[in-house]
Amino acid sequence: MLVRRTKIEPDQLITFQVNDQFITARSGESVAFAVLAAGVMPTRNNPVSGSPRAPYCLMGICFECLMTIDGVDNRQSCMTPVAEGMVVHSQYNKASLERLDDD
Amino acid sequence: MTIDNADIAIVGAGPAGMAAAIEAKSSKVVVLDDQAMPGGQIWRSVEDVAARNDLHIFGKDYYRGLRFVQQFRASGIQYRQRARVIGIEDWDTGSGSDLIYLHDGKVKRLSAKRLIIATGSYERPTPFPGWTLPGVMSAGAAQIALKTTNMVPKRPFILAGQGPLFLLLASQLKAAEVPPDVILQLDDPKRIKQALLHLPAALTGTQDLLKGLFWRLKITRGIKTSVGNVINIEAHGEKQLERISWKTQNGAVGECSASTLLIHDGVVPNTQLLRAMRAPIWYDNKEAAWRPSLASIAGQMSDRPWIYAAGDVSGIGGWRAAIAMGALAGASANYTLGNGSITNSEEMRSLGRGKAIRPFLNALYPPARAFHKPANSTIICRCEEISAGEIRKAVREGAQGPNQMKAFLRCGMGPCQGRMCADKTVELITESNGAAINEVLPMRVRMPISPVTLGEMTTLDKK
Structure with a gap:
């Protein structure tokens, strides 16, 4: 788990949504960091056993940080920069094609 | 349709990738990197850290990275950030290759006469x-x-x-x-x-x-x-x-x-892209890691000399050695295209100095005992939740390598595509059947090596 060393500078502050909760982030940082600093846990459940998981390597290798970002499942949250108004969900189930029908 | 061309395409903007680009800049060079800023993992975000006056936390070597990143930025080399290579085409034809990469929500193609793979390392x-x-x-x-x-x-x-x-x-x-x-x-x-x-x-x-x-x-x-x-x-x-x-x-x-x-x-070479193009790799017992088989000091692949590997991906050596290897690869790629010259005595000395400590470190820090011979209940493949015991059982039932292990258990077939379990799986196989590691075929990686949506895939132009 992570905590911020310093407050987010006002001109860098953005807000986005994680699991129906609004959290703040520093502009430009990846979703995974903001989510870890906000204490959101777990960020996904393993689709085989349902065991809780959270970001592990933060450099795009381990794929533990997969989340649903703006309606798309299995996004690597450590490689995705956060944006104002983004909607992010912990991925509790297997990735689904159903949501694609809405496009 | 316009074809995006480069004389030399470089994958990775860490020490090796940047050094190769700077050395080869009299050719048309394009650098693709999956992070937001140049520097690789060792010099990750060094420009941001400098801007917020935190360089003192990270020490002198990190500060050196700032100057190197600035030199790279000033060189005028085409650099595409947040560009993630997901595959490669024509890697076995003998006349250059195409990199397929995800950038700005689209899948794009970059054709290059020479490729320099500088994908660094990740933690064991x-x-x-x-x-x-x-x-x-x-x-x-x-x-x-x-x-x-x-x-x-x-x-x-x-x-x-x-x-x-x-x-x-x-x-x-x-x-x-x-x-x-x-x-x-x-x-x-x-x-x-x-x-x-x-x-x-x-x-x-x-x-x-x-x-x-x-x-x-x-x-x-x-x-x-x-x-x-x-x-x-x-x-x-x-x-x-x-x-x-x-x-x-x-x-x-x-x-x-x-x-x-x-x-x-410790860290091991990030060989995912090399494995995907079926580049020959071998297990180095001294480094306890898989490395590409290279034919020249410039880092050319033994079976396709227009593709180079430089920096930690070719064997762990640290940033000083990576800069030297990158420069050697860049100079060679440039020279074989009829540009520049090769005067690599300085790089060779620098490479020697950079790698000098490795035998000492390899002897001092072999893989830790805490992760050796894991208990049967320990998870090895995190994605598919395969335990050490299941792998050992599959070996007894006839699985001879990590590629059979996929069929037996789905081990290595989750989203990380074996990055987290492939090497440990081989180790467990040899522990169970007594084979030498180099007798076991390493886990094969298939493209795309990073996930991509069908929508993104449809944006790729055919050749």
Whole structure:
């Protein structure tokens, strides 16, 4: 788990949504960091056993940080920069094609 | 349709990729990198860190990275950030190759006459009981969080590991005024005897040796609990990490509550793209890692000389060696296209100095005992939740390598595509059937090597 060393500078502050909760982030940082600093846990459940998981390597290798970002499942949250108004969900189930029908 | 062409395409903007680009800039060079800024993992976000006046936390070598990144930026080389290579086409034709990469939500093609693969390294996976629990992270993850967005691990936190990056991170966290609550040293103190045999060679890289010795001497300073000679570690918790326990070589046991556990056991070459193009790789027993088989000092592949591997991806050597290897590859690629010249005596000396300490480090820090011969219940493939016991059983039932293991267990077939389990799977196979590691075919990787949506895929132009 992570905590911020310093407050987010006002001109860098953005807000986005994680699991129906609004959290703040520093502009430009990846979703995974903001989510870890906000204490959101777990960020996904393993689709085989349902065991809780959270970001592990933060450099795009381990794929533990997969989340649903703006309606798309299995996004690597450590490689995705956060944006104002983004909607992010912990991925509790297997990735689904159903949501694609809405496009 | 316009075809995007380069004389030389470089994958990775770390020390090796940047050095290759600078050396080859009289050709048309394009650098693709999956992060937001140049620098690789070692110099990750160095421009941002400089802007917020935090360079002192990371030490002199990191500061050197700032100057190198500035030199790269000033060179006018085409650099595409957040560009993630997902595959490669025409890697076996003899007349250049196409990189397929994800950029700006689209899949794009870059055709190049020469390719330089500089994808660096990542931390050796460390299977132990409880390592999938939220709150357990690799030590590199904490370093990246500190560099990119000024975050530190939540207390109480434990740093467990061995090797140069472990020692460096301990000193950086102290400089950031968040020393670990507990440090667990996973190295075997007896290894110093074997390591000392390599000391004379290491002395030509004196600055690295002194730096490491300094970190090592300082490691326990300011730390409440520091435990050496740890041979076993376990993470416990229901929904997330709550507690860790450990055991030492002389039988002492301990435990403590924990919000975060950072773990580190050295780094291994990131060979994913090389495996995907079926480049020959071999297991180096001294480095305890798979490396590409290279035919020249410039890093050319033995079976396709227009493709180069440079930096840590070709074998762990650190940033100094990576710069030298990148420059050698860049000069050679440039020269074979009729540009520039090869005067590589300086790079060769620099490469020698950069790599001088490696035999010493390899002898001192072989893979940690804590992750050796994991218990049957320990998860090896995190994605598909395959345990060491299931892998051992599959070997008894006839699985001879990691590629058969896919068919037996789906081991290595989850989203990380074997990055976290492929090497440990081979190790368990050889442990069970007595084969030498190099007798086992390494896990095959298939493209795309990073996930891509069907929508993104449809944006790729045919050739």
